Amino acid sequence: MSQNAAAVKTPKPTSRKDMTKFQWTLKEIARNKTAYFMIAPFMILFLIFTVFPxxxxxVLSFTEFNLLEFPTFIFMDNYIRLFLDDDIFLTAVQNTLVFASITGPASYLISLLVAWFINELTxxxxxxxxxxxxxxxxxxxxxxxxxxxxxxxxxxxxxxxxMEFGFITEPILWFNDADYVMPLCIVVALWTxxxxxxxxFIAGLQTIDKSLYEAGAVDGVRNRWQELWYITLPTMKPQLMFGAVMAITNSFGFGGVVTALCGFPSVDYAAHTIMHHLxxxxxxxxxxxxxxxIAVVLFVMMVGSNLVIKKLLSKVGQ
Amino acid sequence: MARLRTRKHKVVLNRSVGGDIGINVLLILLGAFMFLPMLYVIMQSLKPLDELWMFPPRFYVMSPTLKNFTDLFKLMSTSWVPFSRYIFNTVFISVAGTAGNLLFSSLAAYALAKIKFPGRRWIFEVIVLSLMFNSTVTSIANYLTMSTLHWVDTYLALIVPAWCTSLGLYLMKQFMESSVSDAVLESARLDGASEFYTFLKIAMPMVKPAWLTLIIYSFQGLWNSGNSIYIYSEQLKTFNYAINQIVAGGIARAGAAAASQVIMMAVPIAVFVISQSNIIETMGSSGMKD
Structure with a gap:
């Protein structure tokens, strides 16, 4: 009897219309318990080793902290110092932007085009x-x-x-010459x-349903470039987005290769990037x-360029 | 058969000869740019010392010898921790780290891409954003975590963080989204299959190219990992670290250094080749359906 009464008092909501947003969310969470179990192992480790750090x-970017004494809050002082008092940082920003705007798009396009070219090979x-x-x-x-x-x-x-062919008479100190350091590092970056x-990209191209191309041919796709733009690229958008994020993180985060090739600091800070500064x-x-x-500023730059690229990629196939 | 027909069909309709020639020339030029330095690495490792320091230097080796490799192995046997220990450490860390990364990333990616649960969007956004935060500054916080967990100077400090790479999850999620059809999953669910079953038996086989890519990415990263701030004991250090110690011995060891580069790069490339032959197999059998 009492069970019946309870059921009458609070009729169990059945459709989404009858529920508040909160109730509905709770119900959806309960319904999708498995999903939370599936992401749990990753998320726990992710919280510990990525989100927390x-x-x-x-937080530390607003403090002065030397690892020995307890950090003291100085609010925006670090940011002010970075942009107004640190000339080398401005050089680093400039180098990083030059570097990223060349290697990012170039590596992205080379990867995509080569993957596309070789897709038709046996x-x-x-x-x-x-x-x-x-x-x-x-x-x-x-x-x-x-x-x-x-x-x-x-x-x-x-x-x-x-020297053998007489172009130069004395060896050039390639990695110690401010004129050559940046172009050379760009070449090596593209090489890797x-x-x-x-x-x-290769895997994405291989998983495209081939019947799409036949349908495209019927619909008037005339050459391989139209096929690429109207069929291939829109189909592999998730991979394109992934590649873009990779290009951003690699081109903005570039530094290790420069240090290995030119030492630190590079001559006249000619290849000094934000990574080096950091x-x-x-x-x-x-x-x-x-x-x-510095890390926060670099992060903001990357997120900004990611937003721009997302906008650009949404135009693919139109 | 169907495949053959489509190929022919395409060539007739959408391909120009000029384009084919242009693309092939471009591919060969780019290929040469990629391949020649790699070839030079191999050539250097086969050169005797007098050829390494010859003037003018030659690209090709004149009297190839394996002496650089035998020298390197001799130097290895003089280390005070048996060299096999370094190799074991690196192999163990690479395999355990990669296995966990594959399992946890794929599971989470499947849930994020194919189950519509509250919160999945912003969880994914946070993971992608995390890719853009520099790892040098976060290493301080990670060191604190490791010492709180008493993981400093253990394998765990190297293996466990490798289990949750944002990049691995991002890669798997993008492929789950584009290559696993919702209709197939839905009909499996209606038949009463559990999410774990559809994940393992339906989704994972469909994204095989993706997880082979993840394996390569994860393995080569761990294989090439050198000195770590978490490890003090010589017995726990990696192959890469040990080999760098050896070849840092100056000009006299230039030969051994050239040989060590070949050995270090041979293993990830071998893993890649094995997985590629696997991709071809998958493509061969999935080609049937179109």
Missing amino acids: VVLSI PKVRAVVTLIFYAPSIAGSVYLIWATLFSGDSYGYVNAWL SLGTSFLS DDYGGQRFEVGYSST
């Missing part, structure tokens, strides 16, 4: 070509070979070659840039607050 860094040939293009990016520190090729003495392959996004303060001077500020 990032939040802490953002599987065996495709595997070999994929390996040739992908190998430099998984081979670890193998990019150091560029230091041998462009070595500053006459044993360097490029110098010896140029056909990485995970390249593979994801490592300098965070890893060597232990000004953790200040380096966190």
Whole structure:
């Protein structure tokens, strides 16, 4: 009896209209318990090893912290110092922007076009070509070979070659010359840039339903460029978005290769990027607050360019 | 058969000969730019010391020798921790880290892409945004976490963080979204299949290229990991670290250094080749359906 009475008092809402937003959310959460179990292992680790450190860094960017004494709040002082008092940082921003605006789009387009070109090859040939293009990016520190090729003495392959043909009479100190450092680092960056996004483009192209192309041919797609623009690219938008984020993080986060090839700091700060500036303060001077500020600024730049690219990609296929 | 017909059909309708030639020339030029430095690495490793320091330097090796490799192995055997220990550490960390990454990323990616639960959008947004935050500054907080957990100087400090890479999840989610059809999942659910079953038996086989990519990405990252701030004991250090210690011995070890580059790059490339042959197999069998 009492059970019946309770049921009458609060009739169980059945459709979404009868519920408040909160009630509906609770019901949906209960209904999708499995989903939460599935993301739980990842999310717990993600909270511990990514979210917590990032939040802490953002908080630290408003403090002065040298790892020894307890951090003291100085509010916006780090940001003011960064933009008004730090000339090297402005050089780093400039270099990073030059670097990112060249290597980001270039590596993205090369990855996409090469993936598209080789997609029509037979599987065996495709595997070999994929390996040739992908190998430099998984081979670890193998990019150091560029230091041998462009070595500053006459044993360097490029110098010896140029001298033999009489272009130069004395070896060029490639990685110690402010004029050459940046272009060379861009070349090496492009050499190693056909990485995970390249593979994801190839995989994305392979999972496209072939019947779409037949339908396209019937609908008046006349050449391969139209096919690419109206069928292939719109179908692989998730992969395009992934590749864009990869291009942003790689081109803005570039620094390790420069340090390995030119040493730190690079000559006249000619290849000094925001990453170098950050490592300098965070890893060597232990000004953790200040380096966190640099990280936050870098983060904002990346998020901004991601928004722009998202806008651009939404125009694909139109 | 159907496949053959479509190919022919396409060539006739949508392909120009000029375009084919242009694309192939471009591919060959780019390929040469990618491949020649790699070839030079291999050539260097086969050169005897006098050829390494020859003037003018030559691209090709004249009298190839494996002496650089035997030198490297001799130097390895002089380390005071047995060298096999470094190799074991790296293999163990790479395999355990990659396995966990694959499992946790795929599970979470499946739920985020294919189950409509409250909160999935902003959870995904946060994960993508996290890719853009620099990892140098976060290492301080991570060190605090590791020492609180008493994981400093253990394998756990290297393996567990590798289990939740934002990049792995992002990659898997994008593929789950584009390649796994909702209709197939829905009919499986109506037949009473659990989410874990549809994940494992339906979704995962459909995104095989994606998780092979994830395996390569994760493995090569861990394989190439060198000195870590979390590890002090020599017995827990990695192969990459040890080999760098050896070749840092100056000009006399230039030969061994060249050989070490070949050894370091051979393993990720081998893993990649094995997984590629797998992709071809999948493509071969899935080609039937169109």
